[in-house]
Each structure stands twice: as C-alpha cells, then as structure tokens.
Amino acid sequence: MKISIIDIGSNTIKLVIYEVRKDNSFIGVHQESTKVKLGEALAYSDSLNEQSMLKSINVLLQYRDIAKLEAANKVLCVGTSAVREARNGQYFIDQVLKKTGFGIRVLNGEEEAYYSYLGASMMTCIPNGLFFDLGGGSLELVYTEDFNVKKAEALPLGALRLSRTFANKDGSFSKKNCDNMTQRILDTLPTKKNYGIGIDTLLVGAGGTLRALGRYDQKHSGFPFEKIHNYRLTLNTIDSLRKDFSSLKPSEISSRWSFDSTRVETVVAGIHVIHSIMKKFDFEEVIISGYGIREGILASFIQNPNTLENHNIERLEKQIAKIVPYHSHKHDISNFGLDDMARDMIYYRLLKEREVEILSYALYTLSRLPETNKLYSLFYRILDEDYPHLTHREQVILALSILYSKKIRTAEELFYKYSHLLKPQNLKSVQKIAILLNLARIIIKTRSQIRIRLTVNQNMIFTIIPTQKSFPNNLLKQVIEKASKIFDIPVQYHIPDRINRLKTSDSIISIKPQT
Known part of the structure; x- marks a missing residue:
C-alpha cells in the first residue's frame, strides 16, 4: 500500500x-x-x-x-x-x-509537536531527550523522560518568520539585527528549570535548516557518506557557522556554500535558533534526525486512522507510548533467544554492552535482508539503513562485522579504507561480533540453547543444548576454534545429549588459542 x-x-x-x-x-x-x-x-x-x-x-x-x-x-x-x-x-x-x-x-501547535516527536523518536529511540523541530513558521519543543512526554509546545520562532522580522530588505542581518533576534529567541525559549531537564538528557533536532547544516559540515569535514540521520553537530561547529554566515547576504551564502534555494534566505535565522537552544539548555552537541512530522503522522495513521481526524491528544499520547518503545526494543537480542549468551558475555567481560548492541542490530539486519554474496553491495546497503541508538562509527562496525562473518579479506580491506572513521581497537570488536554471528547462525538455525561461563582458570565453556538430532558438529568446531583465537583464551564446548538421552557421559571438547 x-x-x-x-x-x-x-x-x-x-x-x-x-x-x-x-x-x-x-x-x-x-x-x-x-x-x-x-x-x-x-x-x-x-x-x-x-x-x-x-x-x-x-x-x-x-x-x-x-x-x-x-x-x-x-x-x-x-x-x-x-x-x-x-x-x-x-x-x-x-x-x-x-x-x-x-x-x-x-494541526494545532501541540499536535504538531507530538507528531514531529513521534516521527523522530521512532528512529532515534532516545528515552530522555529534548527534541526540537525547526520549521519556517514555528519551533516545536518536546521534552521526554523514559519515552513519556512531559512538555510539548510550539513557539513562534520559525526561521522564515524570524528572517522576515529581523533581516534587512536584501536578506542580510546587521549585528544589531542579530543581537535583537537572539534576544527575542532567548526570551521566548523556556528554561531548563521550566522543563526540569535532567543531566542524562540528549538534544535531538529535525528540520530542513539543521539537516542542511549537517550536510554542509559533512562535506567540509570530508565525511565519506551522504548520511544525515544520527549525525552529530557540536556547539563549537554551530557557533562557527553562526559567525561565518551572520553578516552575509543570501546571494553570498548561495555562491560560497552549497545550500539549496529553499534554505539560503532562512539559514542565518535558523542557525541562531539552534545556537540559542544549545546555549540556553547547556548542550554540547545535537543529534540530527532524518525523520519528523510526516513519519509521525504516517505511523499514527497506520495504527489508528481516526487519531488524525479527531484532534485527540490523549489518544496520540497513548500511541506514542506504544509505538516508540516498540521501535526501541524490536532489535533487542532477546528477540533471537540469545539474551542469556549476551548477559554472560558482558558479565565475564568478554564483550562490552555497546558490542552486544551492535551484535543485536547485526542479527536483526541479517534476518531482514535477502542473502547475497555481493559483499560490497551488502556493505553499502547496510550503511544506507537508519538505525536507532547507533552512531555512524558504530554503524560502520556493524556493516564490517557482517562482512567479516562472510569473508575476512573483504572486511579488512573496507576497514582500512574507512580507518579514518574508526579506532584501531574497533577491528577487535568487528572480529568478536563476526564470530558470534557465525555461532548465533548455528544456534538459531538448529533452535538450540546456549550458555557461557568462565572457569577459574579463565577457560570459556560454551554449553549448547540442541533440540534436533542432526547437529553441525564440524561447523561448530571450526567456529569455536576461531573464537578461541579471537578472544585469546582456551574455549571448551559441551553438548549434552538431550536428544537420544544416552547413558554415556557427555563429552567436553577443549580448544586452546593458537599462538
């Protein structure tokens, strides 16, 4: 449809x-x-x-x-x-x-704020956030705690409105114009105390001006991907752009920088709004959302077509409380029956929590995408996806991990190609996630259960409980050998005979890392 x-x-x-x-x-x-x-x-x-x-x-x-x-x-x-x-x-x-x-x-102002937040939060999944959507006529602000909307309002601080109020006839701004506009913005914005903003709150923004600034920064910083969702802009970057643009005419901005015609007349006012939000609420960076009001309206309509027609804020709040947590958890590793394994790996410090998060997204991605041996196409297709929670660096690690699980040489070539986005230790993360993807493939396809424990001698023991008579023992042994090498510890795997209930004792196979 x-x-x-x-x-x-x-x-x-x-x-x-x-x-x-x-x-x-x-x-x-x-x-x-x-x-x-x-x-x-x-x-x-x-x-x-x-x-x-x-x-x-x-x-x-x-x-x-x-x-x-x-x-x-x-x-x-x-x-x-x-x-x-x-x-x-x-x-x-x-x-x-x-x-x-x-x-x-x-839409009334409150509805516009709610729909904008719903669209953005589905693909950022940040539980505690101050969200803003900067449009031409208004600025929507939504503050949330644990995905619950605490404040939502629309303010008369749109970029076009401010431009027409404070700019000269040629579209430029004098210093006095900028000072007066900034004062208007600061006077209109609420305070941190008004909203009760906590220290773990993140700033998320949407709107054409913010996305245009993100693309500009990517181009001038040599960012290798045309991907704006989840891109971060720092306060220093916004402040630098504010100083560079404020005294220029729209024609000068258009000739010097690659802003499209819909942005050049409003970008200065837009920068001042974004800068004022970050300064007044004490944020050092803003996360750009590639999603907003249109996606929020669509998600609401799909769940209940009557909400849009009935001006029902209470029903919209209930939709948000249902839709956003679902999108936040649909990638969880528990959906693949591997939550015990993940907890064990974190407990024994074999994986970090962020590595488990990337592993869960990798499993989710592989469950959705058709199988292919065209690995370069697969790599760039994964990078083109938008993932909640993940930074762009983590998304590159995700794509590399999937490729590493299929062909090591190709993944290593791409790792070094994009090494300026990565850290040297990220290669070890890629290797760990990749080998666990191969192990998970066996566990999921055979519908087995798995637990992990670490002995006092620092031996890792995998206990795998199959539910089928036919089990790929040789393939498992190969994966375990690679795991021993990557984790650099001896690994044992134990397969209790739950199928035939044999009276013979179960075997434990030990593998030591190769030196």
Whole structure:
C-alpha cells in the first residue's frame, strides 16, 4: 500500500509517498519539496497573501498528479503554523478543497509537536531527550523522560518568520539585527528549570535548516557518506557557522556554500535558533534526525486512522507510548533467544554492552535482508539503513562485522579504507561480533540453547543444548576454534545429549588459542 503525506508549511510544501509493508514498517519512495513562502506575509500582517496562496494551490495540483501517477492509495494533507495562524486560513482551506479535492487537516501547535516527536523518536529511540523541530513558521519543543512526554509546545520562532522580522530588505542581518533576534529567541525559549531537564538528557533536532547544516559540515569535514540521520553537530561547529554566515547576504551564502534555494534566505535565522537552544539548555552537541512530522503522522495513521481526524491528544499520547518503545526494543537480542549468551558475555567481560548492541542490530539486519554474496553491495546497503541508538562509527562496525562473518579479506580491506572513521581497537570488536554471528547462525538455525561461563582458570565453556538430532558438529568446531583465537583464551564446548538421552557421559571438547 502507498500513502502520500503532504505537509503545507510556512516556507515549503512537501510531498512524500511511502510504501507501507505488511509488517506496518514503511519506506519513502518519492519526495518533492517546493518553496512557496505561504507564511511570509504573516511577519507584517495577519493574513496569507493572494500570490502565495495561488502558488500553493498550483503546487498541490502538481502533487495530486504525482500521487495519482504513483498509484497512492491514500493522501493525507496537513497544514501547520501558517494556515492555523492566518486570519484567512479557512478561506485558503476552502479554496484548496474546491480546486484540488484535498481536505487540509490543520494541526494545532501541540499536535504538531507530538507528531514531529513521534516521527523522530521512532528512529532515534532516545528515552530522555529534548527534541526540537525547526520549521519556517514555528519551533516545536518536546521534552521526554523514559519515552513519556512531559512538555510539548510550539513557539513562534520559525526561521522564515524570524528572517522576515529581523533581516534587512536584501536578506542580510546587521549585528544589531542579530543581537535583537537572539534576544527575542532567548526570551521566548523556556528554561531548563521550566522543563526540569535532567543531566542524562540528549538534544535531538529535525528540520530542513539543521539537516542542511549537517550536510554542509559533512562535506567540509570530508565525511565519506551522504548520511544525515544520527549525525552529530557540536556547539563549537554551530557557533562557527553562526559567525561565518551572520553578516552575509543570501546571494553570498548561495555562491560560497552549497545550500539549496529553499534554505539560503532562512539559514542565518535558523542557525541562531539552534545556537540559542544549545546555549540556553547547556548542550554540547545535537543529534540530527532524518525523520519528523510526516513519519509521525504516517505511523499514527497506520495504527489508528481516526487519531488524525479527531484532534485527540490523549489518544496520540497513548500511541506514542506504544509505538516508540516498540521501535526501541524490536532489535533487542532477546528477540533471537540469545539474551542469556549476551548477559554472560558482558558479565565475564568478554564483550562490552555497546558490542552486544551492535551484535543485536547485526542479527536483526541479517534476518531482514535477502542473502547475497555481493559483499560490497551488502556493505553499502547496510550503511544506507537508519538505525536507532547507533552512531555512524558504530554503524560502520556493524556493516564490517557482517562482512567479516562472510569473508575476512573483504572486511579488512573496507576497514582500512574507512580507518579514518574508526579506532584501531574497533577491528577487535568487528572480529568478536563476526564470530558470534557465525555461532548465533548455528544456534538459531538448529533452535538450540546456549550458555557461557568462565572457569577459574579463565577457560570459556560454551554449553549448547540442541533440540534436533542432526547437529553441525564440524561447523561448530571450526567456529569455536576461531573464537578461541579471537578472544585469546582456551574455549571448551559441551553438548549434552538431550536428544537420544544416552547413558554415556557427555563429552567436553577443549580448544586452546593458537599462538
């Protein structure tokens, strides 16, 4: 099934068509974005101007054709701050319905914040976070503790709104303009005390300006992947960009840096908002989410189509409480029956918790992707996936671990190719995770159970309890030999005869690491 989401914002109108799979997961298959500046006039009046409304309707007619061409089964059309704040917003809604057939569902500020948070949190899965979505007309803020929303609000701090209020006619900002704008932002933002923000809170951001800044930083720092989700920007980087851009005209920003036309006029104001959030709430970095309001609306609609229509915040809160924890735990190693093994490995300090996390994502990835011997294609396909919790370095380790479990030489070549992203000790992590993937493959396919313990002599003993008569003993022995070498300790494996209930004693096979 295909579902189209049309997001009518203050600066741009966006269309994303999603393919919804049988398990209710989804992926974007078509995307459009058009700058219309629908909310531009609201900086100096209370109404949308006729020109921007006509342009918006023409864009929506194009999007209607695209949705039909792509055979979308359903189109959801939402409006945000520009439509809800304008005195003639209802007139615009009526004209859109008359000329395009689209019924616009106007979100109030709280709903916009909730949907934006839902979309971002599904793919970041950060339990304690301050989330923001910076749009053209408004800034949404959501504070959560253990995935429970504590505060949610929309503030009149959109990048287009601030640009039209404080910029000169040519789009540039004087120092006085910037100082006045910064003061407005700081006065409007709540305080840490207002929200009760804890020390373990992380800052997560969404919106076109933040993603554009992330891509700019990646390009100029030599980052090797075009991947923005989960990318980190430091306060120092944001501060440096703020100083570089603040005195420039949009035309100068466009000629010197590779920002698209929808961003050059609002990027300065956007940087000042992001910088003010980080300074006022004492954050040293912001995690960029590649997901936001459109994904939140879609996830909510898939679970219950009535929530969007009924303006029901209570129901939306319940959806968030159900959807976000599910996405946070769907990759857990317990889903593969290997939680005992993972706990044992951590307890005996054979693996670190982050290595177990990467192992669980590797198992999840292998369970979803079709088997292939095209390893380079597999490597880059894994890097193209978006994983909650994992940094970009950890995602490279994940991809390398899967390749190492299949062909060591290829994985080592890629490790050294991307060594500037990695640390030398990461190779050992790759090797450990890879050999455990091979062991897990045997355990899962034979539906066996496994426990691990470390003896007083520092020997590692695998106890494997098969549930089938046929068991790949030779393959297991090969994996255990490699494990002994990688972990650099003697390894024993013990297979109790639970199938035939033989009276003979069970054998324990010992393997020592090769020197």
